[in-house]
Amino acid sequence: MKPSKEKRTADVTKPDKTEKAKRSKKTEEKVGDTPNAELAAQFKELASHEFKKGGTSKFAGIAFNKVVAILNGLEQKVTSGSSIAHLPGIGKETVKKIDQYLEKGIIDKLERIRNGEED
Numbered sequence: 001m002k003p004s005k006e007k008r009t010a011d012v013t014k015p016d017k018t019e020k021a022k023r024s025k026k027t028e029e030k031v032g033d034t035p036n037a038e039l040a041a042q043f044k045e046l047a048s049h050e051f052k053k054g055g056t057s058k059f060a061g062i063a064f065n066k067v068v069a070i071l072n073g074l075e076q077k078v079t080s081g082s083s084i085a086h087l088p089g090i091g092k093e094t095v096k097k098i099d100q101y102l103e104k105g106i107i108d109k110l111e112r113i114r115n116g117e118e119d
Helices: 005-011 017-032 037-053 057-073 092-104 108-114
Strands: none
Touching (some): 037 057, 037 108
């Protein structure tokens, strides 16, 4: 005997908006507690922009989110891009962006996005 559709949908509970907000705050707190929080925030903003662009840019967004997770998982502060280049998910372009941020305090691509110079 198959369960009715009503029964299946009744078992599924969706989180309400307050639960979502609570999860977001927890994530933000976690990001803020890491030694690389500022750098991770830059990549998080890049990821957000890529997801908003849509299309194939979502893959870049996924890659940037992976970098965020890696940075937040490190116990020591990143001192150069090459110091973490060996980690899976950290590619040449990520190393360049990390070095830019550590040297200049900005990531050029992110600044262009903020200034509306790049889609």
